[in-house]
Amino acid sequence: xxxxxxxxxxxxxxxxxxxxxxxxxxxxxxxxxxxxxxxxxxxxxxxxxxxxxxxxxxxxxxxxxxxxxxxxxxxxxxxxxxxxxxxxxxxxxxxxxxxxxxxxxxxxxxxxxxxxxxxxxxxxxxxxxxxxxxxxxxxxxxxxxxxxxxxxxxxxxxxxxxxxxxxxxxxxxxxxxxxxxxxxxxxxxxxxxxxxxxxxxxxxxxxxxxxxxxxxxxxxxxxxxxxxxxxxxxxxxxxxxxxxxxxxxxxxxxxxxxxxxxxxxxxxxxx
Amino acid sequence: xxxxxxxxxxxxxxxxxxxxxxxxxxxxxxxxxxxxxxxxxxxxxxxxxxxxxxxxxxxxxxxxxxxxxxxxxxxxxxxxxxxxxxxxxxxxxxxxxxxxxxxxxxxxxxxxxxxxxxxxxxxxxxxxxxxxxxxxxxxxxxxxxxxxxxxxxxxxxxxxxxxxxxxxxxxxxxxxxxxxxxxxxxxxxxxxxxxxxxxxxxxxxxxxxxxxxxxxxxxxxxxxxxxxxxxxxxxxxxxxxxxxxxxxxxxxxxxxxxxxxxxxxxxxxxxxxxxxxxxxxxxxxxxxxxxxxxxxxxxxxxxxxxxxxxxxxxxxxxxxxxxxx
Numbered sequence: 001x002x003x004x005x006x007x008x009x010x011x012x013x014x015x016x017x018x019x020x021x022x023x024x025x026x027x028x029x030x031x032x033x034x035x036x037x038x039x040x041x042x043x044x045x046x047x048x049x050x051x052x053x054x055x056x057x058x059x060x061x062x063x064x065x066x067x068x069x070x071x072x073x074x075x076x077x078x079x080x081x082x083x084x085x086x087x088x089x090x091x092x093x094x095x096x097x098x099x100x101x102x103x104x105x106x107x108x109x110x111x112x113x114x115x116x117x118x119x120x121x122x123x124x125x126x127x128x129x130x131x132x133x134x135x136x137x138x139x140x141x142x143x144x145x146x147x148x149x150x151x152x153x154x155x156x157x158x159x160x161x162x163x164x165x166x167x168x169x170x171x172x173x174x175x176x177x178x179x180x181x182x183x184x185x186x187x188x189x190x191x192x193x194x195x196x197x198x199x200x201x202x203x204x205x206x207x208x209x210x211x212x213x214x215x216x217x218x219x220x221x222x223x224x225x226x227x228x229x230x231x232x233x234x235x236x237x238x239x240x241x242x243x244x245x246x247x248x249x250x251x252x253x254x255x256x257x258x259x260x261x262x263x264x265x266x267x268x269x270x271x
Numbered sequence: 272x273x274x275x276x277x278x279x280x281x282x283x284x285x286x287x288x289x290x291x292x293x294x295x296x297x298x299x300x301x302x303x304x305x306x307x308x309x310x311x312x313x314x315x316x317x318x319x320x321x322x323x324x325x326x327x328x329x330x331x332x333x334x335x336x337x338x339x340x341x342x343x344x345x346x347x348x349x350x351x352x353x354x355x356x357x358x359x360x361x362x363x364x365x366x367x368x369x370x371x372x373x374x375x376x377x378x379x380x381x382x383x384x385x386x387x388x389x390x391x392x393x394x395x396x397x398x399x400x401x402x403x404x405x406x407x408x409x410x411x412x413x414x415x416x417x418x419x420x421x422x423x424x425x426x427x428x429x430x431x432x433x434x435x436x437x438x439x440x441x442x443x444x445x446x447x448x449x450x451x452x453x454x455x456x457x458x459x460x461x462x463x464x465x466x467x468x469x470x471x472x473x474x475x476x477x478x479x480x481x482x483x484x485x486x487x488x489x490x491x492x493x494x495x496x497x498x499x500x501x502x503x504x505x506x507x508x509x510x511x512x513x514x515x516x517x518x519x520x521x522x523x524x525x526x527x528x529x530x531x532x533x534x535x536x537x538x539x540x541x542x543x544x545x546x547x548x549x550x551x552x553x554x555x556x557x558x559x560x561x562x563x564x565x566x567x568x569x570x571x572x573x574x575x576x577x578x579x580x581x582x583x584x585x586x587x588x589x590x591x592x593x594x595x596x
Contacts (some may be wrong), residue, residue: 021347
């Protein structure tokens with residue numbers, strides 16, 4: 001991106017920005033614009049993404065059924081169920097959103113938003129929010145099926161009401177940033193897929209048996225904290241401090257990744 | 272004061288590098304010192320074949336692309352320094368509809384209105400008005416990607432109209448449209464100009480459309496404005512000449528000396544020859560090919576007054592890429 005020196009601009013021709021400049025139309029305000037983007041994204045997700053939501057849910061339920069033979073109960077069962085539930089969020093929010101933004105950027109679709117007076121945060125948050133909300137049914141179904149399969153208590157499943165939006169924010173922010181920053185559309189898809197695979201392997205498999213290096217990778221992945229928070233809630237006497245701490249990490253990563261995604265959107269829109 | 276003033280605009284796309292540093296495509300000067308003024312209430316056209324630099328120019332006017340040098344002033348605002356103001360001054364119809372494809376027509380129009388700063392109620396009212404105006408009511412509940420190319424283009428045009436702006440920038444608005452949809456577009460454009468003094472900047476590679484709807488036209492070739500005038504004024508530049516088209520049945524009878532002489536000056540495309548000649552020479556050419564052995568080999572011929580395409584060719588533009596439909 002080149003910056004034009006002021007002298008070059010102020011040279012020949014009619015002087016810009018003199019007193020006769022026409023009034024500017026108002027900007028779209030953040031919240032109404034966010035609501036409009038959210039509504040539009042939710043409607044396109046309903047049309048185009050329902051089959052994929054089924055895939056995501058079946059994938060997670062399938063993994064739990066497979067692991068039912070290996071894992072009998074206790075800590076490992078808790079992490080299998082919570083990992084599978086959060087995997088639905090990773091599939092939709094990280095993988096599909098990275099693909100969507102990659103495709104939008106490659107196909108020139110960002111021009112539509114870039115030529116409207118809309119705050120970048122509204123576009124990113126609206127899309128991320130819609131994708132995250134879209135994961136709710138699949139996550140709930142997976143968690144309930146998991147509890148039944150592994151005889152875990154369902155008393156504290158309400159924790160999902162915090163886990164889905166917070167890990168959704170963290171993962172969709174990451175997905176949006178990947179999609180907008182990847183130099184090519186295929187790379188955006190690849191990154192989304194890899195991120196989801198990481199969430200699958202590092203989230204579903206019980207942490208205790210992993211080599212140390214993989215344990216660090218697990219700590220770096222934002223979905224891990226959502227998984228842990230949900231796993232804590234399956235304990236007979238949940239450690240609410242640990243749940244809150246994990247959710248706090250999710251929220252912090254969410255704010256950070258959405259900020260990065262907003263920056264990435266600005267960068268992609270003003271080529 | 273012009274609505275839109277462009278001075279010495281230069282934009283070069285850098286050379287693309289292939290693998291191992293080998294040059295894949297050279298640098299392209301897509302805007303090569305463009306200067307033009309668009310006046311208030313005008314329908315101003317940019318005419319040229321694909322790759323002439325029209326869309327690059329339009330993307331700079333809409334703040335999507337930053338020029339290397341030069342100035343752009345729209346309604347008194349410096350868009351080189353403040354590209355983000357473009358969205359608050361003009362409505363833009365680009366060539367892509369990716370962002371809207373999976374939405375219904377009604378939701379695409381309403382959402383765009385909300386993002387252009389309208390309140391919920393205003394956006395709904397304007398949505399209904401624009402959809403009725405363009406005759407899209409029957410399609411309002413269908414997703415854009417389920418529509419035909421022309422219908423989708425019309426729906427995108429509706430999104431450019433909602434949330435009124437004093438300047439509309441339309442990049443090939445009627446591509447793929449049937450005559451009914453085209454009429455709806457031009458009627459909507461005319462109404463905005465007559466009732467609200469709107470100005471329209473329009474990209475086209477369709478010669479007939481340019482002749483019938485534009486007030487003034489800038490002919491663009493290889494990033495330069497090679498002429499800028501009313502369609503009539505441009506045609507007067509080549510007013511002495513007429514266009515003669517000859518279509519041969521099989522192969523041209525080059526053994527007839529008159530035909531051989533014409534062949535040297537003709538632009539050939541398959542069995543069709545196109546010639547631009549002064550009127551008297553054209554008359555004698557017609558006399559020559561409608562007699563004797565030449566006439567036996569002739570399938571069809573037309574003699575026409577110059578079109579903008581002839582202007583374009585006479586000005587040294589490349590022949591290919593202009594549409595005459």
